[in-house]
Amino acid sequence: MFSGKRAEFEALVHSYSAELYRYAYSLSRDRVCAEDLVQETFARAWSSWTRLRDTRAAKKWLYTILRNEHARLYERKRLDLLEDQDLDALEERGVTTVFERVEVREALERLPAGYREPLLLQVLGGFSCDEIAKIMQLTPGATMTRLSRARLALRRASGRSGGKEETA
Amino acid sequence: MNCLACRRMLLVSPREQSSEQLAHIAECEACARLLDELGDVDRQIERATLVPVPDGLAHRILLARRRKPLWGYSMAAAVALVTGISLMLSGIFDRTLLLTPIQAVGPGHPAIAAISLVVDDRAELAQSGDTAEMDHRLKELGLKLKAGNVHAYYGGKCHLSGGECGLIVLDAPDARANVVLVPGYPIPEHVLVADRRMIALASPAKSGAYIVVADSPKIARRMQKLFTRG
Numbered sequence: 001m002f003s004g005k006r007a008e009f010e011a012l013v014h015s016y017s018a019e020l021y022r023y024a025y026s027l028s029r030d031r032v033c034a035e036d037l038v039q040e041t042f043a044r045a046w047s048s049w050t051r052l053r054d055t056r057a058a059k060k061w062l063y064t065i066l067r068n069e070h071a072r073l074y075e076r077k078r079l080d081l082l083e084d085q086d087l088d089a090l091e092e093r094g095v096t097t098v099f100e101r102v103e104v105r106e107a108l109e110r111l112p113a114g115y116r117e118p119l120l121l122q123v124l125g126g127f128s129c130d131e132i133a134k135i136m137q138l139t140p141g142a143t144m145t146r147l148s149r150a151r152l153a154l155r156r157a158s159g160r161s162g163g164k165e166e167t168a
Numbered sequence: 169m170n171c172l173a174c175r176r177m178l179l180v181s182p183r184e185q186s187s188e189q190l191a192h193i194a195e196c197e198a199c200a201r202l203l204d205e206l207g208d209v210d211r212q213i214e215r216a217t218l219v220p221v222p223d224g225l226a227h228r229i230l231l232a233r234r235r236k237p238l239w240g241y242s243m244a245a246a247v248a249l250v251t252g253i254s255l256m257l258s259g260i261f262d263r264t265l266l267l268t269p270i271q272a273v274g275p276g277h278p279a280i281a282a283i284s285l286v287v288d289d290r291a292e293l294a295q296s297g298d299t300a301e302m303d304h305r306l307k308e309l310g311l312k313l314k315a316g317n318v319h320a321y322y323g324g325k326c327h328l329s330g331g332e333c334g335l336i337v338l339d340a341p342d343a344r345a346n347v348v349l350v351p352g353y354p355i356p357e358h359v360l361v362a363d364r365r366m367i368a369l370a371s372p373a374k375s376g377a378y379i380v381v382a383d384s385p386k387i388a389r390r391m392q393k394l395f396t397r398g
Contacts, residue, residue: 105216
């Protein structure tokens with residue numbers, strides 16, 4: 001029984017450690033912190049392993065743990081409404097024109113965390129809107145809005161659009 | 169579906185399209201172009217997140233789980249050492265048991281976890297009294313219990329460090345102990361730990377381990393002797 005559980009857990013580590021590292025790196029932007037976060041995530045996952053009833057939910061569970069750990073360890077403040085203003089402010093300052101010359105990577109890093117995170121969870125983690133909403137403790141509607149606005153900002157950043165015509 | 173609705177949905181998730189959306193895209197050049205563009209943006213995001221993963225990350229994670237933090241080593245080593253010396257001096261333990269090197273264990277060791285289980289979940293460890301299940305659990309480990317004047321009853325199943333275990337309560341007129349039967353967790357030798365004012369003596373069985381948790385080393389050893397390989 002122990003060896004079975006251990007084997008399952010080890011398989012999970014091999015399957016998701018790289019992906020989680022990249023997600024952790026995107027949150028912390030620091031290699032050491034990213035590895036610490038992944039280590040801590042798996043340590044916590046192992047200590048609660050018996051509580052996981054469905055191993056198919058393991059991936060979402062791991063992402064949630066990692067996100068919470070990042071918030072706990074680095075005392076990141078949850079930004080909600082303020083982030084809307086941040087994004088608007090970026091656009092109003094004419095950042096769009098700057099974005100046109102920078103890579104998507106830089107644009108991604110400049111997105112407020114509240115917008116970057118759902119996008120990364122979708123593109124990197126492959127999660128659905130409902131799953132992202134649960135991980136980020138948002139409503140599905142708010143998640144869709146953030147995804148939409150983040151993608152619009154990045155699209156502008158890549159110089160493909162200069163206006164808001166897509167959703168206007 | 170009109171263009172506005174289609175574009176809104178594409179911005180939310182360009183990878184998933186409903187049949188209605190697909191039908192619209194097939195006929196609308198502008199929306200098809202937007203789909204391509206958003207697909208490109210997503211691919212760029214994917215590439216942007218492909219930072220190199222440190223070599224051996226998975227192995228380090230697994231190693232860290234097996235190992236204990238330094239403070240855990242030193243604390244547990246000290247505990248084990250002190251316990252070992254005091255046992256040696258008091259002559260409680262058999263010579264064979266003491267001849268094995270004293271090893272350090274950390275907070276993740278099942279013996280420590282067994283103490284936590286008994287201390288924290290004492291109220292929840294209800295007496296199930298299922299003798300057949302107790303016999304099955306013992307047989308699973310290749311053990312026999314010669315209880316003698318000690319009353320043994322099955323306390324039900326419990327979870328320890330990620331695995332399902334069985335719990336036996338041993339009740340003597342002058343002492344009491346809990347024994348956690350841990351299948352599939354082989355240990356090479358006896359491990360004795362002291363934590364939270366309790367003693368846990370983990371002993372190897374044929375296919376796993378059994379851990380006696382008691383108030384004192386003397387009681388732990390006395391109860392441990394009731395188990396034989398069967």
